[in-house]
Amino acid sequence: MDASLLKPPSRRRWDSAVPPTLRPLVRAYLLGYGFAVAPRLATLLLQHLARYRRNKQATTARDTQRGEPFLDALQRILLGGLDWRRFPTFCAVLVGGTTLLEPPLTAAFDHYAKNIPDIARRRLSRWFASFIAAWLSLRLVQSKKTPGFTDVTPGPESGSGSQSNGAPQTVHYAGRTLDLTSFAVTRALDIIVGELWHRRKLRRQAAGKWTPLDSTLGTFAHPAVFALSSGLVMWTWFYDPARLPRSYNKWIGSAAAVDARLITALQRCRDGTLLYGADTGAAPLLTSMCADYAWPLEWGDPAVSVPFPCEMVHMGCGPSCERHALARFARSFRWALSTYLPLSLLLVARKRNLPAVRRALLSAARSSAFLGAFITLFYYGVCLARTRVGPRLLGTSHASRQRIDGGYCVGAGCVLCGWSVLLESAPRRKDMALFVAPRAMAALLPRRYGLDKQWRETLAFAASMGVVLTCVRENPGRLGGLLGGVMGVVFRD
Template sequence: MDTAPSSSSSPTRRGWDRSIPPALRPVVRAYLLGYAYAVGPRLLTLLLQHVARRRLTRRANKQTTTAHDTQNGEPFSAAFRGILMRALDWQSFPTFCAALVGGTALLERPLAVLLSRSAKNLSDIARRRISRWLASFIAAWLSLRLLQSKQTPSFTDTASGFGPNDPPKTVHYAGRTLDLTLFAVTRALDVIGGELWHRRKLRRQAAGTWTRAESAISRLTDPAVFALSSGLIMWTWIYLPARLPRAYNKWIGSAAAVDPRLITALQRCRQGEIVYGRDTGQAPLLGSMCADYGWPAEWGDPAKTIPFPCEMVHMGCGPSCELHAVSRFFRSFRWAMVTYLPLSLVLAARSSYHHPLRRALLSAARSSSFLATFITLFYYGVCLARNRLGPRLPMLGGGNDDDDDDQASRFQRIDGGLCVGAGCVLCGWSILLEHAGRRKDMALFVAPRALAALFPRRYALAAQWRETLAFAASTAVVFTCVAENRARVRGMMGSVLGTVLGK
């Protein structure tokens, strides 16, 4: 039975915006949420950098004004104020959020009236859904164009003219909003796919033909999406790092804790610059690594050592791949706890659960175990392909070690991509250590980033309408679904949009 919400719970949940007219509440919520999203991470990064610089200055016993500067030499107060003010720009993300939500609410009623006059044969439900979709589509198109209209240096180049006397021309590129578009596309595909699968499940359960295989597919879809997406991201991080955002590259590098010379060696093996059994002038790359770690110099020479030993991948943990995996797990677990534990403590302090400290410790330990297992599986997958299974596969000519050319060709293929591919295939299945509720959020988080790896970060401005069309259509699907069936928009996004769009 439906019951009205109590007067005691409503003010605490939405008391801050009760004085705002109901028609404007979604717009205000959207703007404030967008402002917090645009400002919060930047302020946190600025604060952490400021604290770190002050600590370094105190350790060096230097009482200078540089302690108050940011990494770019700007005073802390000026950088702080600049972050707050830049988010108020009319072409910024908060304005985009307000325009998207406000435009949808503003256009829905006129479109509904227009449809009721021109499409009288449609049912009221169909007219309502079509008007909502069209309103969201138009608002999404216009609001994204607002974001795209802002020119930034990273998407602007100066090209020389065709003739010697022609002045240089400024060339603008599209792609600045690609991550946002892929996020919307991923969410729309999840909504559509989830609804179709749900209807199939109801039909087959009613007919008594629902199978265990279909139940397994339901359970494993989110882990499979995460594993596929994270594997693609790791492949891109090694071979096509320019396809990933700089901050993403930096974070993966910190988590992987790998010597960059190893990454360069794998890249050159794939590009054919390092060739086993031949002197191509690449020995100094890993030769310098041998000198740093105290290994024999010939280990780094691909003309003499085929392949370079797996101990070099272990970076000082000894020759055993299994001991290296164990060492990787504990080192990565400790690194992850430094990140996850403070966040878990903050969330636990705001919750009403019993024993919040124990809950925070368990949550941080579980998330840290997931990340540590992810890193460990990636490295051990590389070792499996290089040392344990790859050399013995018949398709690679395994078992024939008498022919040096055969051996060089075999390990060229392994180090040219197969070993990295094995790590990419294994690492993402660490998601099974997380509980089911977290799996769907994490799968939907990494999927658009994996899709972004398939596209260039910049592309011709003339093709920008395709991105705008994809974003508008996808956003219209998600917004319509939130209004009709909020539970179908999974994860935190469904809750956030339901709160923002509610009256």
């Protein structure tokens, strides 16, 4: 008997009815729709359930986060994802344009660039196809005008007076797609640098010149990127939070669990509105905190207490900086575990075997330890600069204390906190570095800028996505992580 007859019939793919050339486009659109809609649906359901628990009689279908009926909110979210200038269409144009433009561009290169090696021609045709598709897809998203990037200014003033008698003018700004561009640029840089480093490694190994220092540099590259990026993000969150997305600010604030008056006090130390040894009217800020925590009121008066005691930074954990660090780690670990553990167990719920559960528990504990150490190192860095190291290096004068609390203490925390990523596994370090790096890059750039400069962002995005999508087709293992897995699903045959 033919052995093939004994094999179970292969499962038919859900997209088998779609023409092969259009399958990447369809998959990209559906995945983009899921990424765009699923988080908003989850938020809507969680908020609706929370309100239902608080007040069963008041929480009906009329109560949602925006005061609209639940079904109307559901319909708005589901239909909003179908807008042709939203993320799903962006994904479809990006991926579909790449695959559809590649054959004619390949034929053109084969005809007009015969002197170029075959591999180079193939890569160039793929890069140009991805470049064009990326340019068009980003321009599609940028064409949508939103209130956050639109200002209405008064009309021109009349010649005889200061009042405006012209029609109001609407001014549109660019920058709405900056997060996408930052993501693409950091991914492209990682691919280019990683490929160059890999080739250097092969050459030096072949010549017998690969040294332990080279191995160390390769091992610590992504942790260093994460430490630098996360430190920049934390500095921005502390001193210029408007440069970060609102959701990112909210999450960091929840994880930090710090009294906002402490942040304001250190900000005022930096801008000079709180001066040690002088009465600038800043005393009520911290004296109100002293009253809430039953501390002596003079602790909060910068004219008397130079500097304000580090115990205030500890927020009720006592005067010991080390005890406060341990307490912070324990509290942050529990907070993180309450989030990571359910997610990890949910991911292995279908496997139902002990090794998978054990790995899920270990992964959740490891990630929770990382986040706990991140928060702990930030706070302990602040304490080191304020009480342990800073006064020994800079002195204890009023001016020295002003410099320490005016930025050095926060800077020390920013430098230390990111190295907690070493508690994670090597693959996770890379994923986390490439997650935070775009946020750090965006923090260095203006959130809004003139439309006349938007072509620069579009060019950077298109060139970077050309590198990323060419890598997906040529060497998918180089991308790795969640993005590599998603791209593999999208482009599979």
